[in-house]
Structure formats: C-alpha cells, structure tokens
Amino acid sequence: xxxxxxxxxxxxxxxxxxxxxxxxxxxxxxxxxxxxxxxxxxxxxxxxxxxxxxxxxxxxxxxxxxxxxxxxxxxxxxxxxxxxxxxxxxxxxxxxxxxxxxxxxxxxxxxxxxxxxxxxxxxxxxxxxxxxxxxxxxxxxxxxxxxxxxxxxxxxxxxxxxxxxxxxxxxxxxxxxxxxxxxxxxxxxxxxxxxxxxxxxxxxxx
Numbered sequence: 092x093x094x095x096x097x098x099x100x101x102x103x104x105x106x107x108x109x110x111x112x113x114x115x116x117x118x119x120x121x122x123x124x125x126x127x128x129x130x131x132x133x134x135x136x137x138x139x140x141x142x143x144x145x146x147x148x149x150x151x152x153x154x155x156x157x158x159x160x161x162x163x164x165x166x167x168x169x170x171x172x173x174x175x176x177x178x179x180x181x182x183x184x185x186x187x188x189x190x191x192x193x194x195x196x197x198x199x200x201x202x203x204x205x206x207x208x209x210x211x212x213x214x215x216x217x218x219x220x221x222x223x224x225x226x227x228x229x230x231x232x233x234x235x236x237x238x239x240x241x242x243x244x245x246x247x248x249x250x251x252x253x254x255x256x257x258x259x260x261x262x263x264x265x266x267x268x269x270x271x272x273x274x275x276x277x278x279x280x281x282x283x284x285x286x287x288x289x290x291x292x293x294x295x296x297x
C-alpha cells in the first residue's frame with residue numbers, strides 16, 4: 092500500500108483515524124500504535140501526537156465512530172405501530188450489521204475499552220446505540236409502567252442473546268455441529284421469536 096503524505100492539520104487528524112482502522116484490519120488491535128499509524132501514513136512518528144495524546148485516544152475515536160455508524164444503521168430499521176414488530180426489525184438490523192461489518196462489530200463488543208472516564212464522546216455514542224433498544228422496550232411496557240431497572244434488565248437480556256447469535260454466525264461453528272437440515276438458516280428467526288415470547292411472558296407476570 093503506498094504511503095500517503097499528509098500536510099494539513101485537519102486532514103492529518105482524519106487520516107490518523109482512517110489509518111488506525113486500516114492497521115487494525117490488517118494486523119489486529121495489538122499492532123495499533125501511534126508510531127505504526129505514522130509509518131502507515133508516511134509522516135513523522137511525532138505527527139499523530141498533534142491530535143491524539145496517546146494510542147487510547149485514537150482507539151477511542153475509532154470505536155466511537157463504530158458506535159455512531161451502528162446506531163445510525165439501527166435507526167434505519169422498519170418502523171411499526173406495534174413495538175414487538177419493530178423490535179423484530181431492530182434485531183434483524185443488529186444481525187445484518189454484525190455480518191456486514193465484522194471488524195467494527197468486534198471493535199465495539201470484543202475490544203477492551205480505553206478508560207471510559209477519559210473518553211466521554213465514546214461513552215455518549217455507545218449509550219445512544221443502547222438507547223435505541225431501550226426506546227422500543229419502553230413502548231412495549233409503557234413509559235410509566237416500566238421502571239428503568241426493568242427496561243435495562245430486558246435490554247441486557249436481548250443484547251446478550253443477539254450478541255451470542257451474531258458471534259456464532261461470525262464463526263464457522265454451526266458448520267461443524269451436524270445440525271438438522273435447515274436449522275442454521277432458521278436459527279436467527281427462531282432466536283428472535285424466543286426473545287419475543289420471553290418478553291411477552293415477562294409482561295404477563297408483571
């Protein structure tokens with residue numbers, strides 16, 4: 092890959108983010124460093140420090156953009172007057188995004204975070220992505236009926252379930268389990284149906 096000379100400060104800031112993403116894609120998160128980003132760009136090894144005081148600051152920005160794009164994608168879900176139908180649409184967007192963007196998905200949910208208190212923008216965009224799910228759950232249970240704790244617990248249940256499905260899909264494990272015919276193709280739909288049944292059952296108990 093040819094080196095790219097970068098001269099303008101604002102261009103350098105953006106170029107560092109893109110180069111960091113490329114370094115991670117090519118060599119893994121372990122190889123990310125400001126020196127490696129500088130080498131990738133063909134600039135002085137001190138140049139990235141003009142905008143990013145440390146590797147963690149640059150990584151936080153890369154991860155923040157992943158969450159921002161993820162939330163924007165979830166916002167494109169099919170809307171419905173029935174919140175259960177919309178939840179199903181949200182689940183499909185989640186799984187589709189995970190399959191289409193495996194690197195970004197692993198950066199969001201499989202990478203140790205930089206110190207959150209030092210990177211409020213990353214926290215803000217991650218919370219926004221989670222709030223997409225919370226908003227649908229509030230519609231299911233009603234703004235007044237559902238406590239914040241209940242919504243968050245249900246959100247964690249759904250997220251962990253969908254994350255598990257996304258992680259399994261990202262691997263080839265289903266190809267090796269001698270599953271019954273059509274199970275692999277039906278698994279995602281079945282998981283979302285079971286989530287729906289669990290939520291409806293919880294609603295009847297409350």
